Amino acid sequence: MEPATVAPGPFSPGIAVASLVLLVFTILLLYLKPKSSIKSPKVEPIRRASTAAEEDLSKPSVRILYGTQTGTAERFSKQLGNELRRKYGDGTLVEVVDIENYKAERRLPKERLVLFLMATYGDGEPTDNAADFYSWICNEVEDVENGVKDRYLEGVHYGVFGLGNKQYEHFNAVGKRMQTSMEALGATPICRRGDGDDDDSIDDDFEKWCTDLFAALDAQPALLGAAAAEGTGSDTLAAYRVELLPAGSKAASPFPDGSGSSAHDPYWAVISEVRELHTAASDRSCVHVEIDISGKSQLKYETGDHVGMYARNSEQVVARMACLLGLPLETSFRLHAEGEGASGDLDAPFPGPIQLSTALAYFADVLSSPHKDALLALASCATDSKEAEQLRLLASAAGKAQYTDYIAKQHRSLMEVMEGFPSAKPSLGLFFGSIAPRLAPRYYSISSGAAKHPRSVHVTCAVVRDVMPTGRIHDGVASSHLQRCKPGDCIPVFIRRSTFKLPDDTHTPVIMIGPGTGLAPFRGFIQERQALIEDMAEVGPAVLFFGCRNRAHDYIYEAELDAAVESGALSQLHVAFSRAGPVKDYVQHHMESNGAAVWELLQQPGACVYVCGDAKNMAKDVHRALISVAASQGSMSSSQAEAWVKRLGDSGRYHKDVW
Structure with a gap:
């Protein structure tokens, strides 16, 4: 419709003034009209770090870059950023950056001080980001x-804090490489490298490194200037601005339907099959899940790749958390990282509008133990003064023993802590900003061969169900979610590329060691070899060492493995049953008892060894068995055999997919 046209008329000053007053009054009413929202905690918004283009070059600055897979390096980076702001105040620019978003080639040479918090993932690899x-x-x-x-x-x-686990052979390999790389490029270390060990107390390791870092900064005031006067630095809790929306608002998908090429762009795939792999005699569970990716033609995987997925908390957990927050499950809202009420280092908000039930299902890790910064945030909103005092103690250096006894040793979850301190009812902005970490994606070795199942991704998943010291039954978020899934259900997934691949030359001998669900990628390898045989291609020898507890309980894919031996996709199959007799029998024992055959294969050009499964015990035992075979069959001393196995790895012939 065309707008109506008003004919010009004679000018009237009185009418003009009255109209102007009315217009101004109307604008003021619109501007001051309250918006429905949930109040954020009473904290002052921090001054967000400037971009490189608008940065005040007269101020000293520090960049904190993190590489994270599970979120710990990101948490430490934000914690360190807050401590630096508290120490130096507004006179210093502090920026916390996901290293994936950092323009290194342009920015790194211009930095005054840069701190790297880098996790090592898998077998000495960098994190995805x-x-x-x-x-x-x-x-x-x-x-x-x-x-x-x-x-x-x-x-x-520069400074480096590496995050890893000493159970892995290449402990903190990425952090160590970052240190040598920065040194090689001419940069100067501000303090010693920190090595965080997740197998012990990585929070304590980080605190010790921060103590060294701050001492070094105090000794070199030219880098960041003098510390601010006590009480003048920023001390801010991260909190989103929360916009409450009318009931029944159309909800956005928690994850936009993407390409499935990365964790940032998952694809909503359809579950086509879920079946139990253990027999009824087993007291545990392992599920076989098939995920249909045919709806995304460009999404492809290679045999040996990983599939990442975003699981969800159970309905029971979601309902308990909504009760603890004092809000209905159908509460509809949207998060904002900018504007009045938003504060601190915040991740990009998840999509909105969203119902509380969906947000708690996909975006709140409430079954892990809370970290000390989360306890401080809970203390800030506790209405009971004794509860607030106790929470602050647990979060403090003075309360380290109490934190260990009450939370760490008991594996007490965030949900349990909130149930134990009922007066702490955070706003949604504070809860999602400072208290509940985002649920991280879970990764599984794909247990299908791309040649046989190009449009279907198979997962072999042991269902986690443990009794915690508090008596709580802990169900693994991802494994129990997969167990609950039915054909037709959808799940956000993406493919993570892996270097755990069969040799390019199909004639190359392969030795595979994978007990339990460590069999997963080898099932894919076997299917790949079967496809080659069906195409009349020649394949080299393939030996599998598999282990489980009892043939009658948990011998997964038994019929498939027998058929693979029959077809030639497997040359030999050795199975260890650890609970079937009076003496425990493991895969490493079968490697040693078949040492002559193993050694003979390894003497063939390019022969490869593959290990998949538990890093803490099995992978180490297999490594020792391999050294033992080299020593006994190759007539070597222990040190010579160890050096030989190391050369096997250095030459790309010894592969590990361990966790």
């Missing part, structure tokens, strides 16, 4: 060492 940066800096080091480039970071100071 750090992979591109890691590759780039390794190439830069190579260029400097080859004389292609000069050492161009000589004006940059």
Whole structure:
């Protein structure tokens, strides 16, 4: 419709003034009209770090870059950012950045101080979000060492805190490489490298490193300036601005339907099959799940890749959490990271509008133990003064023993802590900003071969169900979710590329060791070899060492493995049953008893060893067995055999997919 046209008329000053007053009054009413929202905690918004383009170059600055897979490095980075702001106040720019979003080639040479908090994932690999940066800096080091480039970071100071687990052979490999890379490029370390061990107390390791870092900064005031006067620095809890929406508002999908190529772009795939792999005699559960990806033609995987998925909390957990927050499950809201009421280092808000039930299902990790920053946030909203005092004690250095006894040793979950301190009812903005971490995606080795099942991803998942010291029954979020799934259900998934692949030459001998669900990628390998045989291709020898507790309980895929031996996809199958007799029998025992055959295969050109499963015990025992075989069959001393196995790995012939 065309707008109506008003004919010009004679000018009337009185009418004009009255109209102007009315217009201003109307604008003021609209501007001051209250919006429905939930109040955030009474904290002052921090001054967000400027972008490189608008940064005040007159101020000292520090960049904190994190590479994370489970969220710990990100949590530590934000915690460190807050401590630096508290220490130096507004006179210093502090920026916490996901290293995936950092323009290193342009920004790194201009930094005054940069701190790297880098986790090591898998067998000495960088995390997904750090992979591109890691590759780039390794190439830069190579260029400097080859004389292609000069050492161009000589004006940059840096610090490194690595996160890993000492049960893995390549403990903190990425953190160590970051240190040597920065040194090779000419940068100057501000303090010693920190090595966080998740198998012990990684929070304590981080606190010790921070103590060293702050001492080093105090000794070099030229880097960040003098510390702010006590009480003048920023001390802010991260909280979103929360916009309450009318009941029945159309909800957005928790994850937009994407390509499935990364964790940032998952695809909503359809579950086509879920079946139990253990027999009725077993007191445990392991499920076989098939995920249909035919609806996304460009989504492909290779045999040996991983599938990542976003699982959800159970309905029972969601209902308990909504009760603890004092809000109906159908509460509809939207989070905002900017504007009045938003504060602190915040992740991008999850999609909205969203119902509380969906947000708690997909975006709140409430079954893990809360960290100390979450306890401080709970203390800030506790209406009972004794509860607030106790929460602050648990979060403090003075309350370390109490935290260990009450939370760490008991594996007490965030949900249990909130039930124990009922007066602490945080706003949604504080809860999702500072208290409940985001649920991280779970990764599984794909247990199907791409040649046989190009449009279907198979997962072999042991269902986690443990009794915690508090008496709580802990059901693994992802495994129990998969167990609950029915054909037709949808789940957000993505493919994570892996280097755990069969040799390019199909004639190359392979030795596979994988007890329990460690069989998963080898099932894919066997299917790949079967497809080659059906195409009349020649394949080399393939030996599998598999282990389970009891043939009658948990011998998963038994019929398939027998058929693989029959067809030639497997040359030999050795099965260890650890609970079937008076003496425990494991895969490493079968490796040693078949040492001559193992050694003979390993003498063939390019022969490869693959290990999949538990890193803490099995992988180490297999490694020792391999050294034992080399020593006994190769007539070597223990040190010579150890060196031989190391060369096997260095030459790309010893592969591990362990967790």
